[in-house]
Amino acid sequence: MGVVRVVVLVLAFGIGMIAHFSQVKGSVKKGFRGFVQSLYFAVVTITTVGYEDYFPNTSTSKWLMVLVSVVLANPSMCIIDKIIGKLISRIVSKSRFYQRPRQYQIGSMTFCTFILVVIIGPAVIHLLEVKHMNYAEVYYLNAISLMTVGYDDFAFKSTGRQIFASFYLLFGPLLVVQYLEFVTNLRTTVTRRQGSYSSWSSSSSGSxxxxxxxxxxxxxxxxxxxxxxxxxxxxxxxx
CATH class of the missing domain: 1.10.287 (Helix Hairpins)
Structure with missing residues (x-):
């Protein structure tokens, strides 16, 4: 990863966390819990989820979040998306994934995405929020998080939940996007092959x-x- 990309990521998360600490005194926790809250606040902003449980309430924090939202958020997500793509490519190349049949590729990627979206995410949310949410609300929160919708009716409140959300919101939606791009590229490749075969067969049948x-x-x-x-x-x- 290049120096410029590292600088962009450090600035995005660093300024986001500073903006959280520059809010009105009394609304920000101190110590480890304050650090987790600031990281969670930066991730929710950069990923454009926006649960509205935390928001800037001073002029300084608002100007800092303008800088993060307009200038740094999109490049940061692009950089993280490329990092995830490279990691997946390395894993896939070692397992010779692309040498296997197309049905196996689609089935494997669909199964892994299903495990993430339907089982892992909701299971962790249910364990963390078991006393406060029913199953419908658990899957609802999981869906609006992965799709970066983020209403203000549900959010992650405690320190443990915010630690989980900081990683889940950062990588979960990008993994879903990677899966959709994989399926789209695979269908495009098959369509091109069928098109080239049709054009070749029609031209060869004339003679x-x-x-x-x-x-x-x-x-x-x-x-x-x-x-x-x-x-x-x-x-x-x-x-």
């Missing part, structure tokens, strides 16, 4: 007597690997 040569075999390989291999095999068999 029935045309025999496969090395040149059109190479074209077939570029458009569809299996066709190219079949032509090359037939050409060798005839010779």
């Amino acid at each position: 029935r007597d045309k025999k496969p040569t090395r040149s059109n075999t190479r074209c077939a390989v570029k458009s569809n690997g299996s066709i190219g291999k079949d032509w090359h095999h037939n050409d060798r068999h005839k010779n």
Whole structure:
């Protein structure tokens, strides 16, 4: 990760935390709990969730949050998204994920996303909020958090909940976006292959007597690997 990216992340989270501490005295806790609150406040702002449980109430904190929201929030999320993408790429490359069948790829990614969205997130929220929320409210809070909606009816109040939310809000929505991008890119790749195959088959059907040569075999390989291999095999068999 480059120096510029590190500086952007440090500025975004640092200024967000300073803005929290620069609020009216008495509204900010001290010590470790105050640190967790400031980090939670910065994450909620940078991820654009905005539960409205904390908000700037002084001129200084408001000007600082203008700087974070307008200048630093979007670049910070882009940097974190790239970091997550690189980590996923390394894991995928070691497991030879992209060499497996397309159905296996979609099923595996869907299963992992399902575990995160439907089981892990709601389970932790339920454990932390078991005395205050029913199951509908747990899944409701999980959904508005991952989709960065963030109403002001539910939020994470205690120190433990805010520690969990600081990481969950930062990485959960980006993992969902990574999954959606994966499915979209996979469908786009399949559509392009089908389109190239259709264009090749329509152009080759116009000349029935045309025999496969090395040149059109190479074209077939570029458009569809299996066709190219079949032509090359037939050409060798005839010779």
